Amino acid sequence: MITVENLTKDYAGFRAVQGISFSVQKGEIVGFLGPNGAGKTTTMRVLAGYLPPTGGRVAVAGHDIVAESLEARRHVGYMPENVPLYTDLRVNEYLAYRARLKGVKGRKVRERVEAVNRLCHLDDVKNKMIGNLSKGYRQRVGLADALVHEPDLLILDEPTIGLDPHQIRSVRDLIRSLGNRHTILLSSHILSEVEAVCTRVLILHRGRIEAADTPENLARLVRGGGGGVRLEVSCRSEEGQRELARLPDVESVNCRAEREGWSVFEIAPKTGKDIRDGIFSVVQQQNWRLREMSRLRASLEDIFVELTQD
Amino acid sequence: MVLWVLIQREIKSFFISPTAYIVLFACAVIHGLNFAFWLEYMTSNNIKDFTLLQATVNSFFFWFLLLIQAPVLTMRSFAEENRSGTIEMILTAPVREWEVVLAKFVGALSFFSVLWLPLALDFLGLRLFWGHPLGSSGSMELLSLAMLLLLGSLFLAIGIFASCLTRSQMVAAILSFGAIFAIFSLSFVVYLGLIGQTRDLVTYFSFLDQMDTFSRGIFDSRPLVLTLSGTILFLFLTERVLQWRRLRS
Numbered sequence: 177m178i179t180v181e182n183l184t185k186d187y188a189g190f191r192a193v194q195g196i197s198f199s200v201q202k203g204e205i206v207g208f209l210g211p212n213g214a215g216k217t218t219t220m221r222v223l224a225g226y227l228p229p230t231g232g233r234v235a236v237a238g239h240d241i242v243a244e245s246l247e248a249r250r251h252v253g254y255m256p257e258n259v260p261l262y263t264d265l266r267v268n269e270y271l272a273y274r275a276r277l278k279g280v281k282g283r284k285v286r287e288r289v290e291a292v293n294r295l296c297h298l299d300d301v302k303n304k305m306i307g308n309l310s311k312g313y314r315q316r317v318g319l320a321d322a323l324v325h326e327p328d329l330l331i332l333d334e335p336t337i338g339l340d341p342h343q344i345r346s347v348r349d350l351i352r353s354l355g356n357r358h359t360i361l362l363s364s365h366i367l368s369e370v371e372a373v374c375t376r377v378l379i380l381h382r383g384r385i386e387a388a389d390t391p392e393n394l395a396r397l398v399r400g401g402g403g404g405v406r407l408e409v410s411c412r413s414e415e416g417q418r419e420l421a422r423l424p425d426v427e428s429v430n431c432r433a434e435r436e437g438w439s440v441f442e443i444a445p446k447t448g449k450d451i452r453d454g455i456f457s458v459v460q461q462q463n464w465r466l467r468e469m470s471r472l473r474a475s476l477e478d479i480f481v482e483l484t485q486d
Numbered sequence: 487m488v489l490w491v492l493i494q495r496e497i498k499s500f501f502i503s504p505t506a507y508i509v510l511f512a513c514a515v516i517h518g519l520n521f522a523f524w525l526e527y528m529t530s531n532n533i534k535d536f537t538l539l540q541a542t543v544n545s546f547f548f549w550f551l552l553l554i555q556a557p558v559l560t561m562r563s564f565a566e567e568n569r570s571g572t573i574e575m576i577l578t579a580p581v582r583e584w585e586v587v588l589a590k591f592v593g594a595l596s597f598f599s600v601l602w603l604p605l606a607l608d609f610l611g612l613r614l615f616w617g618h619p620l621g622s623s624g625s626m627e628l629l630s631l632a633m634l635l636l637l638g639s640l641f642l643a644i645g646i647f648a649s650c651l652t653r654s655q656m657v658a659a660i661l662s663f664g665a666i667f668a669i670f671s672l673s674f675v676v677y678l679g680l681i682g683q684t685r686d687l688v689t690y691f692s693f694l695d696q697m698d699t700f701s702r703g704i705f706d707s708r709p710l711v712l713t714l715s716g717t718i719l720f721l722f723l724t725e726r727v728l729q730w731r732r733l734r735s
């Protein structure tokens with residue numbers, strides 16, 4: 177659905193996107209993740225046909241974004257970062273205008289406007305002026321706008337920013353349900369959201385893709401991510417560290433806390449090894465009492481911090 | 487038809503705002519008072535040297551409105567879209583840049599025409615109810631109207647061009663008024679005693695003279711060519727700027 181080859185984008189001499197390549201298949205929900213200024217919005221603007229690429233090739237739904245811009249734009253529903261809207265129109269009027277602008281014809285216009293109103297829970301405000309809507313409702317109008325012409329591909333730039341927790345949840349559910357019919361590329365700072373919604377994650381940092389994989393695989397990628405163990409036993413920290421480090425498959429042992437005779441360790445295995453068995457034998461041999469033994473799962477947040485720190 | 491959708495939006499955006507009606511009312515009043523003044527002056531002094539139409543198109547208020555309207559009507563057009571970011575929404579829809587520019591122009595020209603409707607009605611009323619339009623014939627009036635719309639087109643195109651260069655309505659208005667007033671000032675340069683080719687060149691831009699010529703029922707193709715090509719040039723430049731905005735890197 178999207179093919180990006182070696183995309184670069186310069187702003188007045190400053191290179192915001194530095195030769196990235198990726199592709200998105202039909203039916204995927206792909207999350208764009210990255211710290212502020214990573215180039216997410218820039219990349220999405222190129223994909224939406226607003227900014228032309230400085231270098232490289234971008235195709236959307238099989239159409240080159242420069243040579244066949246108009247045809248490519250027909251297939252995209254784009255929701256920009258700050259959701260600019262005409263404040264002097266009513267929600268219904270605005271959506272009808274946008275539908276017709278994007279080629280919906282005749283009686284279908286009303287049908288589509290009603291459908292997206294229902295989908296984005298806009299029925300209560302459909303006759304209100306957009307200028308009088310709260311931020312969250314504007315956000316939903318932007319989403320309805322992106323959906324109104326039934327595009328194959330949705331590009332959503334931070335769709336849940338500025339929403340309250342209820343709305344975040346409902347927009348997230350909406351996006352997940354849209355995944356059945358649309359291919360979706362969304363950007364976000366909320367890692368749990370990307371983890372919950374996306375089938376694949378692209379981590380962008382300083383205009384480069386640092387990682388691209390499923391959230392689970394990414395977790396495995398990070399040191400200690402796959403099969404790390406948290407252990408709380410009755411021993412002194414030096415003693416525990418010394419004994420645990422003797423295990424052949426252990427990469428590192430960290431003591432997180434020591435109080436009242438109990439120590440908490442985080443133990444990372446060498447890549448791909450399972451160390452739980454070995455740890456238990458050590459505990460038995462040393463005659464330690466055991467209070468907790470659990471798996472450490474690297475969250476997307478850990479991966480994010482790991483990959484995007486300087 | 488996408489162009490028609492865009493034009494509808496432009497026309498609506500003019501008539502949606504209450505200020506539009508205040509402007510319309512103010513223009514109608516100024517036209518009416520100006521018209522009534524000359525009508526009264528000419529009938530009471532029994533003037534036959536020039537027509538009421540000529541008096542009107544040479545009056546201060548006629549040009550005052552003509553010069554001031556274009557900047558006011560067009561300062562919003564692109565500047566506001568640039569400021570609020572809605573330009574991104576327009577240009578990511580499957581529309582061509584020239585369609586967007588043309589829609590802005592047609593919308594502005596429509597509202598401009600409505601602003602001059604009161605004056606046209608003044609003359610029409612004089613003709614219908616008095617049957618005695620103080621010297622001017624129908625063709626003189628139509629030619630003047632045509633020249634008015636042509637000048638309006640040129641000024642609006644300049645205004646739209648200025649508006650697409652900035653995100654501030656104020657800057658757009660100042661830019662376009664400056665440019666329009668500069669061109670208009672050429673009408674007076676002729677009186678500085680120029681000779682030869684310079685004089686010919688400046689007369690070519692003398693809208694005041696051209697308007698007067700048309701109001702006497704004499705058709706001149708030069709202003710037609712000038713205003714039409716000027717309009718097209720500035721609309722084309724606007725389209726270029728929109729593209730360049732995207733191509734700038």
Ligand SMILES: Nc1ncnc2c1ncn2[C@@H]1O[C@H](COP(=O)(O)OP(=O)(O)OP(=O)(O)O)[C@@H](O)[C@H]1O
Pocket residue numbers: 187188190192210211212213214215216217218219
């Ligand atoms: N119009 C512009 N002119 C010049 N530089 C720009 C422009 N837009 C963005 N940049 C720069 O390009 C880089 C990438 O910006 P971009 O908006 O794509 O980041 P982002 O990943 O969307 O960040 P955020 O998470 O804050 O939205 C930034 O360093 C930014 O300063």
Ligand SMILES: [Mg+2]
Pocket residue numbers: 216217218257333
């Ligand atoms: Mg951004």
